[in-house]
Amino acid sequence: MENCSIEVHNLTTTYGGAPVLWDVDFELPVGQIIGVIGPNGSGKTTLLKTIMGLLEPSSGFVKIFNQDLDKIRERVAYVPQRESVDWDFPASVYDIVMMGRYRKHNLFRRTNKTDIDIVNQSIEKVGLTEFKNRQIAQLSGGQQQRVFIARALAQRAELYLMDEPFVGVDAATESSILSLLQEMKNDGKTVLIIHHDLQTVSDYFDYLVLLNTRLIAKGTPQEVLTKENLTNAYGGQLTLLAKVASLIKENEFPIREKDMDF
Amino acid sequence: MQTLIDFITFKDPNVIYVVLGMICINTSSAVIGTFAFLRKRALIGDAIAHALLPGVCLGFILAGDKNIIYLLGGAFLTGWLATFLVDYIVNQTKIKQDAAIGIVLSTLFAFGIVLMSVIQNGDYANEGGLNNFLFGQAAAINKDEVYIFGIILLVILVATYFFYRAFLSISFNYDFAASAGLPVKTIEFVLTSLTVLAIAAGIQALGVVLMSALIITPAAAARFWSNNLRVMLLIAVVFSVFSGVLGAYVSYANAGVPTGPWVVLILSLITIISFVFSTKKGILYRILLANKNKRKIFTENILKSIFQWHEKKQKDIAEPFAAADLLSVRLFSTRELNKGLVKLKQKGLLVADGTKFYLSAEGIVESKRIVRLHRLWEHYLLRRTSMDENHVHAGAEAIEHVLSPEIEKELEKELGILGIPKDDY
Numbered sequence: 064m065e066n067c068s069i070e071v072h073n074l075t076t077t078y079g080g081a082p083v084l085w086d087v088d089f090e091l092p093v094g095q096i097i098g099v100i101g102p103n104g105s106g107k108t109t110l111l112k113t114i115m116g117l118l119e120p121s122s123g124f125v126k127i128f129n130q131d132l133d134k135i136r137e138r139v140a141y142v143p144q145r146e147s148v149d150w151d152f153p154a155s156v157y158d159i160v161m162m163g164r165y166r167k168h169n170l171f172r173r174t175n176k177t178d179i180d181i182v183n184q185s186i187e188k189v190g191l192t193e194f195k196n197r198q199i200a201q202l203s204g205g206q207q208q209r210v211f212i213a214r215a216l217a218q219r220a221e222l223y224l225m226d227e228p229f230v231g232v233d234a235a236t237e238s239s240i241l242s243l244l245q246e247m248k249n250d251g252k253t254v255l256i257i258h259h260d261l262q263t264v265s266d267y268f269d270y271l272v273l274l275n276t277r278l279i280a281k282g283t284p285q286e287v288l289t290k291e292n293l294t295n296a297y298g299g300q301l302t303l304l305a306k307v308a309s310l311i312k313e314n315e316f317p318i319r320e321k322d323m324d325f
Numbered sequence: 326m327q328t329l330i331d332f333i334t335f336k337d338p339n340v341i342y343v344v345l346g347m348i349c350i351n352t353s354s355a356v357i358g359t360f361a362f363l364r365k366r367a368l369i370g371d372a373i374a375h376a377l378l379p380g381v382c383l384g385f386i387l388a389g390d391k392n393i394i395y396l397l398g399g400a401f402l403t404g405w406l407a408t409f410l411v412d413y414i415v416n417q418t419k420i421k422q423d424a425a426i427g428i429v430l431s432t433l434f435a436f437g438i439v440l441m442s443v444i445q446n447g448d449y450a451n452e453g454g455l456n457n458f459l460f461g462q463a464a465a466i467n468k469d470e471v472y473i474f475g476i477i478l479l480v481i482l483v484a485t486y487f488f489y490r491a492f493l494s495i496s497f498n499y500d501f502a503a504s505a506g507l508p509v510k511t512i513e514f515v516l517t518s519l520t521v522l523a524i525a526a527g528i529q530a531l532g533v534v535l536m537s538a539l540i541i542t543p544a545a546a547a548r549f550w551s552n553n554l555r556v557m558l559l560i561a562v563v564f565s566v567f568s569g570v571l572g573a574y575v576s577y578a579n580a581g582v583p584t585g586p587w588v589v590l591i592l593s594l595i596t597i598i599s600f601v602f603s604t605k606k607g608i609l610y611r612i613l614l615a616n617k618n619k620r621k622i623f624t625e626n627i628l629k630s631i632f633q634w635h636e637k638k639q640k641d642i643a644e645p646f647a648a649a650d651l652l653s654v655r656l657f658s659t660r661e662l663n664k665g666l667v668k669l670k671q672k673g674l675l676v677a678d679g680t681k682f683y684l685s686a687e688g689i690v691e692s693k694r695i696v697r698l699h700r701l702w703e704h705y706l707l708r709r710t711s712m713d714e715n716h717v718h719a720g721a722e723a724i725e726h727v728l729s730p731e732i733e734k735e736l737e738k739e740l741g742i743l744g745i746p747k748d749d750y
Contacts (some may be wrong), residue, residue: 109384115503115504116503117503117504133739136504136506137506140499141504141505143499143500143504146498147498148498152363152496152497153363153548153551153553153554153557154493154497154552154554155552157555158554159497162493162497162498162501163505165491165494165502165505166505166506167506167507169431170488170490171488171490171493181741198552208525214501320585
C-alpha cells in the first residue's frame with residue numbers, strides 16, 4: 064500500500080501459551096476511520112495492545128507509517144477501555160487530560176503555556192469545559208469516556224487507536240464522539256476503533272478489519288460485511304481453530320517452528 | 326504529667342532523636358505509601374516488611390553487631406527480593422497476587438525467625454536489641470540513625486518531587502503511560518526501591534509485623550479528606566507523623582512498651598474517625614444528609630397539602646386555613662404537623678394569623694412548584710411507561726422532592742405542559 068498507516072505483518076500474540084492473534088497480516092490506509100470488529104474474545108484488544116507495544120508478539124512485527132513504533136510513538140495516541148482504570152482516583156478532568164502531554168523528554172519538566180493551551184483546547188473539543196475541575200469519579204460514564212478521548216487529543220498525534228469508545232456511553236456522547244471523528248478525519252488523521260455493535264458499523268467506518276483470532280476479512284464495509292464473512296467470524300465455523308489453539312496450550316507446543324518465523 | 330513535660334521539652338536528649346526519627350520515618354512511608362495505595366499495591370508493603378527480617382539478620386551476622394548500614398543494606402536486599410518474587414510468581418504461574426503475597430511473606434518471615442534464633446543461640450555480643458525488629462522500639466533510635474533516616478527522607482522527597490508526573494501517570498493508567506513512551510519499567514523500579522527504602526527505615530522503630538500499616542493506613546485515611554493528590558499526600562503525612570510521635574511518647578512514658586502497636590492503634594483511630602466524620606464520603610455526613618432530606622420531604626408534603634386543600638375547597642391559594650384543615654387532605658401526626666408548620670414559618674413561607682395560617686408570596690410559589698413537579702412526573706410515567714393510573718401517584722410521591730429545575734424544564738419540553746396540570750391521580 065502506497066500510503067500505509069499501520070502495517071501488521073504475520074502477527075501472532077499468545078496469552079498463557081494459547082494464540083489470541085494468529086498470523087494476522089494487513090495494511091491499513093491513511094486518513095480514514097477504520098473499525099476493528101469481531102466477536103468477544105476474538106483478539107481485538109490484544110491486536111491494539113500489540114500494535115501499541117504493550118504486548119510482545121511471539122512472532123511477526125508491526126510498522127506504523129513505515130517505521131518502528133519506538134521511533135514515532137509521539138505520532139500515535141492510545142485510548143484504552145474505560146473500565147481498565149479505577150475512576151475513584153484523586154484527580155480532576157484537567158489533571159487526567161494533562162497526562163496526554165507527558166512524554167519521556169518532558170517528564171521532569173514543569174507544565175508550560177503550550178501544554179496548558181493544548182489541554183484546555185482538548186477539553187473544549189469534547190465539550191467538558193464546564194467540568195474541567197471536577198473530580199473524575201463524579202462524572203458519568205459518557206463523560207469519563209470523553210476525558211479519555213481528550214487525553215488522546217492532547218497528545219496531538221496523527222494516528223489514534225481507540226478501544227471500545229462507544230461502550231456504555233449516552234446518546235449525546237456518542238454523537239459528539241462521532242462528529243469529533245469526522246473533524247479528525249478532515250484534518251487528515253487516521254483513527255482505528257474497536258467496535259462491537261454490528262448495527263452501526265457501516266455508518267461509522269470507512270474501512271473495516273474483521274477479526275476472529277485470524278484475520279477474516281478487510282476492506283470497505285460493503286466488501287467485509289458479507290454473509291459469508293460474518294458467518295466465518297461469528298457463526299462458530301472456526302471452532303476447529305479454537306480446538307487446535309487449546310491443544311497447543313495444553314501440550315506446550317510452539318506456535319511456529321523457530322526457523323519459520325518470517 | 327512530668328514525663329509528658331520531659332518529653333515535650335526534650336529534657337532527655339534521646340527524646341529529640343526519637344521524635345526526629347519518627348518524623349523522618351513516618352513522612353517517608355506516608356508519601357511513598359500514598360502511591361502504593363493508589364496503585365492498589367498496598368499489600369505488597371506487608372510482604373516487603375516481613376521479608377526485611379531475614380535481611381536484617383543476615384546484615385547482623387555479616388557485621389557481627391548492630392551496624393545500621395549493614396542492617397539496612399540486608400533489609401533492602403531481601404525487601405527487593407520479596408517484590409521480585411511476588412511479581413515472578415504472578416507472572417509465571419496461575420497463582421493470583423493475594424496468594425503470592427501470602428506465600429512470599431510467610432516464607433521469608435519464617436526464614437527471618439530461624440536466622441534470629443541462630444543469632445540468639447550463637448555467641449554474638451550485643452544481639453539483645455534484635456528482638457526490637459519484631460514489634461519496634463522507637464526509644465532505641467540514636468543520633469547516627471537519625472542522620473540516616475534524614476537522608477532517606479530527603480531522597481524520597483526529592484525523588485517524589487522530580488518523579489511526581491511519572492508516579493502519577495503509572496499509578497492512574499500504566500498502559501497509557503507505556504503507550505506514550507514513558508520509561509514505565511524504570512519508573513516502577515524507582516518507586517519500588519523507594520518503597521523498600523521507606524519500609525526498611527521504619528522497621529527498627531515500628532517492627533516488621535506492623536510496619537506495613539505505615540504504608541497503607543495514612544493514605545487510606547487521607548483519601549477520605551481530599552480529592553486532590555497533593556493535598557492527600559500532605560494529610561497522609563500529618564496523620565502519620567502525629568501518630569508516630571504520640572506512639573513514641575507512650576512507649577517512652579512506659580518503659581519497655583513497644584512503639585509499633587501504639588503508633589498503629591493511634592493511626593487506626595484516626596482512620597476510623599476519618600470514615601465516620603469526613604465530608605461527603607463519611608458515614609456521619611451521609612446520615613446527616615439523609616435526615617436533612619427527610620425533613621425537606623416532610624415540609625414539602627405540608628406545602629403540597631396546603632395547595633390541595635385550597636384546590637379542593639375552590640378557594641384562592643392565599644386564603645387562610647387551619648392546621649386541622651390539612652388533615653382532611655393528607656394524614657399527618659398532629660405533633661409532627663405543628664412542628665413542620667413552625668419550621669415553614671421560620672423559613673418565611675408561612676404566616677400565622679391568630680389560630681390560622683396563610684402562605685406568604687414565597688410559600689405560594691414553593692407549594693405550586695411541588696404540586697407541579699408531582700403532577701408532571703405522574704404525566705411522564707403515564708406517557709412513557711406502562712404504569713397504571715392508580716399507581717402513578719405513589720411513583721411520583723417520592724420523586725417530586727428529587728427533581729431539579731433542569732429536569733423540570735426537560736419534562737416541560739417533553740410533555741408540552743405549562744403551568745400546573747389539573748388532573749391528580
